[in-house]
Amino acid sequence: MKTQLNFEDYQTAFAHLSDSDLRAAHRLFSLMNQSWLVNLASPLGLAALRLRVPLTRYMIEKTMFRQFCGGKTLDGSKQTIAGLWESRVATLLDFGMEGKNHEDAFEKTLAENLRAIEFAASEQSVPVVVTKISGLAANELLEKSDREEELSDQELIAYGKLENRLHLLASKASELGVSLFIDGEESWMQNTIDRLTIDLMAEFNKDRVVVYNTYQIYRWDKLADLKSDIEEGQKKGYKIGAKLVRGAYMDKERKRAELLAYKSPIHANKEAVDADYDEALIYCADRYEDVALCCASHNAKSNKLLADYIVEKKLPKDHPHLNFCQLQGMSDNLTFNLASQGYNVAKYVVYGPVKEVFPYLVRRAKENSSVTGDVSRELSMIRHEMKRRDLC
């Protein structure tokens, strides 16, 4: 049985945007479509932010930040959250500070995540807070632990602090009825992240799914890991939270593997990733009592596959274990059409000071730029809607 879902219904997709919002999005995606411009602007933007070149922050704020972020602070994001909720789109709150390497920054991230959990507990529209383990401890520590090297006394203390931070976040989320997503990162830290997250799932996911790990299915070993984690959870009496993504660091992963002459952890081609991703979706949906699934993807085919499967198998569309999610500012055709058909769907809403979220904005710009000169997916959808509204 097929659903009524139509991801080409751009009227529903962009109903929340005024004509001037749509024009602004068109200008931005047209610029980002030029890969040479994105490649040039990314390092220049970072340098200008560091050197406090006048107007840089303002210009970023009025363009990319406005498109892809909720606000500079939690309070400043409330309007975005409320706007999404008007269309029954939930928010997954993500404090976007990245790339810091000192204790003060880790404590700041912890405090911000805790504050976000408290806020989420008071808002039906915010079921989840997202965190990145590299925002709570130094990369070198995560990498050394990943290589299973012996940690120095000082490193052991730092590792203990990381465990405490994570425990504090998960216990607060558990106590207040919120869930916690742990983002997936580079493969040379991911074993550490997996170990820590599985320990949290074993402790906190007995009655309800509090903690979700991220499975980066572009890795050829991750479908098997997902299946064995689910089996282990079933044996030991806890549920798995599985955020399924394809993965964001493909080029970096491949380059490093080549440089250091080890086998790349990434599948050889996109077809293999797509096949594993879709299998993972169905595998989790078939076990939805024991696995809470989040299809975190902008791929229309994968989203449709899961949406149709839910209807075909008569699974409860609104079950808290069956979720879809896209990034703020992207793939509104998926988000708002899924919401209009009664699925659980959310946006990842990143917030934080402009300078801190800039690396995240660069990743979004690169994702939307075209190497081949084709019109990007987002730009083409915006053009359809502009035509429908007689704006061009």
Ligand SMILES: Cc1cc2nc3c(=O)[nH]c(=O)nc-3n(C[C@H](O)[C@H](O)[C@H](O)COP(=O)(O)OP(=O)(O)OC[C@H]3O[C@@H](n4cnc5c(N)ncnc54)[C@H](O)[C@@H]3O)c2cc1C
């Ligand atoms: C809500 C949300 C949360 C996310 N959280 C994370 C996270 O925690 N960690 C993380 O790493 N990413 C995360 N991502 C990003 C995600 O991993 C993808 O980079 C991005 O969503 C693009 O994949 P897609 O499924 O949307 O669709 P598509 O556009 O169909 O797929 C593009 C992806 O396919 C893979 N790919 C493309 N070409 C090839 C090739 N030749 N060989 C092998 N693989 C290829 C890459 O992963 C690429 O990003 C998140 C995305 C969303 C929507």
